[in-house]
Structure formats: structure tokens, C-alpha cells
Amino acid sequence: MSAADPIVPVILSGGSGTRLWPMSRPELPKQLLALTAAETMLQLTAQRTVAGEQFAAPIVVANARHADVVETQLAEVGASAQALILEPAGRNTAPAIALAAIAAGAGAAPLLVMPSDHVILDVAAFHAAIARALPLVRDGWLVTFGIAPDAPETGYGYIKVGAELAEGVHRVDRFVEKPPREAAEAMLASGDHAWNGGIFLFRADKYLAALQSFAPTMLAAVEAAMTRAVRDAARIWPDAEAFAASPADSIDYAVMEKAERVAVVPVSMGWSDLGSWDALHAISDCDAAGNACRGDVVAIETTNCMVRADTGKRIALVGVEDLIVVASGDDILILPRGRSQDVKKIIEAMKG
Template structure:
């Protein structure tokens, strides 16, 4: 199977990466904060998650310069990080207010010209360990996308995960690509176990491939108020170089909805390319521990850490901090700035409760 880059060399228009970088990453507090969220941190490699996302759809693989949708407060950091890895954005759309993924992608599709260009929509804070497998899945889906299908990438499941949406894989449309039989929202444990055992479901990883015009057509059919708000916001946008500030009043009028609800679950021609590519959304400290390199005692440590008679812990010491542990196991310990987080492994999804409590204070 050719990779996406080699396939696109025969085409007039390369795939345009659309990188969604508006998230706050509160579940990785205290390192991830409003002023420097998860995607702008180097959590899994020397490069940040945003940089890794841009690299996996870079010019050396035949992709166009990315369109990035982000927060105005992070504009300088986004530009600096992308330029550092040779992936400067062709457009940096700075959302005046968060309206979820469907309107954000509408802004990107309009910024890309709204034509037949294929868009590869990617969250900025995911891990993909096997990039060649990802490129192969893109190549497999591309011909259908060019014919007007909307495609998503189904992650090969290895656990009855209740925190993800699932996709039931339907009839084959092309080698490695199937029609979506149905989308399943985050299921209870028993249903997740049944879907895993059936073998015909995959996780919804939130990565999409479709033509810009086809996405906008589906919005016009299923969410016309959303498209109208995005079009008016872009028509009245302020521009400075690659930075685009959509009109705040116009965009605020958009309904807030995810691409899954607004488009993918309603459209007729939706395909899925199942792929095992070492994917993780790094949605918690537990998830980070699961994909980290650990020492012989199962500890994943970063920064100035001393661990004695300690096992199966995730420990991160921020700049200027030292963390020492003796005789403990199965803990998550994170020290950053003036904040220290300590909790048992397995409960890291509850970090968002801490963030909510701190905001109320």
C-alpha cells in the first residue's frame, strides 16, 4: 500500500492537514494549564504534541501546509512551535469563542478555499506511534474521499473502553475501507465488552478525511445555522499575515456541536478505515503511563526524580522541582510550578474535579 505522500504526487492538489488546537487538556493538570495546554507540551517525546502532529502530515510526505484552529492566547506559541519543525501554517484561525469541533472545522474548510481539496482533520494532542500505518490508511481511503465520501479512521481496540465512542464496521467499499454501519456513543462496560468480543467494532479516534466542499455541503444539509455563522464569521474576519480572527459576534451565533453529532452520524456516505497505528489520545495521567517507557520497577519518571523501593508510579517533576519517593507504589505524582498532584493510579480521570474546584475558588 503506498503512503499518502507517494499517492498525492500524481494529483494536482495535496491533502491539507487541519490541526485542531483549541483544547485545554485539563485532565493533565497541573502541567497542562489554560495558558499552556497539553498540545503545547512535550509529554511523550522531546517535541511537543502539536509538533508531532504536524510532522506526521508534513511536506516531506506530500501534504500541504497545515491550517490550524486554535486559541488566540496561544497564537505565538503555536507559530513558534510549528516553525521550529518546518511546518508553518498556511492559516492560523483564532477562535473568538469555543463552539466545539464541527464549527471549528467549518472555519478551516472555508479558510482552505471550500473546494475539492481533501482535508485531513486531526486533534493536536494525540499520539500515533506507527505513522506509516496511518499514511497507509489515508491512502486506502483517499479514492473514496475524492469521490465524495466522508472518511474516519477506526482505531483497532484492545480493551472494552467506556471512555471512547465506537464505530461498527460495515460492508467493504475498497481494500481496507468499509461503510460505517453505525456510531456508538460511549458505552457501558457490558456493551463495550460485547463489541470488543464481536470483532466488528473499532474506537472512534476523532480523525477525519474529506473534501472541504463535501463537508460544507453536509453542514448546509444537517446544520445550516452552523454553516451560516461560520461563513459570516469568515467574511468579516480580521486578517494579519496567516492569522485570522473570525468575527466574534457572528461566530458566537453558531450552535455548539461536535463533528460526530452534526455531520458524521447524519451523512449517508460515511466510510471508516480501521487501522492499528499505536494510537492514544493521552487523555489522562494513567494513559500517559500506559504508553511511557518504564524502568524495571514499572516507574515512568521525568525530570529530577528519586524513586527508592517504588513501583508502578508515574512521576513528573517540572522545571526547578525535585520529587523523591520511598516505599510507595501505584501513584501518580506531578509537581509543576506551585502545584503538586498526588493520587492513586486508576483515578486520574478525576483530575478534572480538582480543576473545577480550583476555578470555583
């Protein structure tokens, strides 16, 4: 692989984004919404790796029901996918990335795997981290990007950063599951752990070889699904029956925790996975009273609230504090700040 080989961005856009209900719904999940800027999360992700000398056009893996809106949103920011892989069903990240690796040619092309719904405020720092990782990637290493932690978060997995392999690149000592509070505090204090941000860089062939070693049933199912795929211009529909035979597993479990040559690049780049309304409040511009409001909102004697109103909706608040209030469609969400992870309880209750 030559130094000039462009990196192929792989944008994973299959998530349902239920934690940001009621704005995020299966028909229009959070990656397809404009939550932090005028652009949608998908558009912001595509703009981090503009096609040119360093990056090829992206491969996007998405839910089949979102094909039109994905293509439209990419076109709106001057991007287009070299392949739009439309999953017949969600099988988690490991099979989705395998689909992209095969679509990229299954060779030595480096793949930059990015979720479509993350925030990265310092793109220059992200690009610098990619540059530090590339020499090891060319040599066959599987690289993940470790987010510099600033709090003892219990909702993220962690990576123990091991010996330095090259400047700014370290061996992964171990992956740590989402920890209890005491363990998270200890890892933060130790200074040798990073959050697992779910962003990866590796050669397509090396990833597929790792699947062959550690998840051969998954690889066989994905290969069969791509062999029988229906193609129309950039769109690729993997065969549904073959893909359904794949185990559902994350890349962390299927590959990264088992492979030998796994490295981490610690980086501070203003990252958030935007996994809750509280996370959105934390990165939002707030007024002098600590309120983050968007839409037609009237807030009187109100402090530290997160308020969102769809077009055509008005929300008025008087004398309250530390609330999350969201009006979207026919639904209204109200809950205390700090409890936005409990949206999943609402989703489950509505199913019942």
C-alpha cells in the first residue's frame, strides 16, 4: 500500500437513535437531524473527510428505509457515496463494517470507520490523530481512537493505554466494559485510560482476516450477502436471507478485544456521542441562565433547562430549573436533567 493511497471513510448510519426521542424516531433517527448546527449529524460527519487527495468518497452503511434521505443530505453538502450499502436488518457494527470492507475491494485500502451521529468539534486534532495512526495501519495494525476522558463516565467503555509503539500511538492493554462509578473514578485518576469512542482505522483486508479468525460464521454470511447483492448505481442491497444468518455483534466483541495487533491513538478532539439530551445540553451554547433553547421557546425565571420545540410548536416555561422539555410531532417529553438516559424506559413503556 503506497503512502498516497486515499483513506476510505466508512460512515455507519444504521442506528435508530431512540435515546433522543421524541425528535429522533426510526423513520428519521438522530444522525439525520440537525441537532448541533445547521447541518445534520450525517452531513457533519461527511464534511470531516472531504474527498480529495487524502480521502476517497465515503462508503455509507444505512438502513434501507433511509436511502433517499441519505443521498439527498450528502448531496446538499457536496458529497456523494461511492457505495451506499442498505442493510436489510441491523446486525450491529461488526457485520456492517464487513459489508463496507468488501465493497471497498477487500484489499489494502485503509478504512476510517465513523459513526454518523457523533460530535467532533476539533477536526484538525482528529486529522492529526489519523496521520499518527497511518504508518501502523499500513503495517497491518488495527487502530482505535481513544477519547481523552474529562469525567468518570459510566456510560462509556474504556481502553487501557499501553506501551508507546510510535509517537502518540500505543498498544491497547485491554478494553474495559462500561464500569461502575468507583471503577470509572479510579481509571480517570490513573491517567492511563481513554474512552472507547467507536472510531477505527485499519486495512480492509486485515479486518476481514480478523473476522476469518474470530468470527468465521459472520464473515461467511456477509460474503454470501454481498455475492448475492442487488446493485443499482451506488446503491447496494445485500441479500437479506444471507445477511440474516450473520451473528449480531459489535466490532469490539467480535474483533478488537481478541486481535493481537491492536493500537490506540489517544486524542482530545471535542468528542461526544450525543447519546442523550443531557449530552446535547452539555455541548450546547447556553444563555446567561444556563438554558439551551431552540425553536419557539419562552423561558421566564427559568434556569439550566434544555428546551427544544419543532417548527410550529411553542413551549413556555416559568419558574422552573434543571428540566429537559422537548416537543416534537404529537409528543412532549419532560424529565429532570440528569435522567435523560431514562428515555429508554419511556420507549419500553410505549411498546407495552
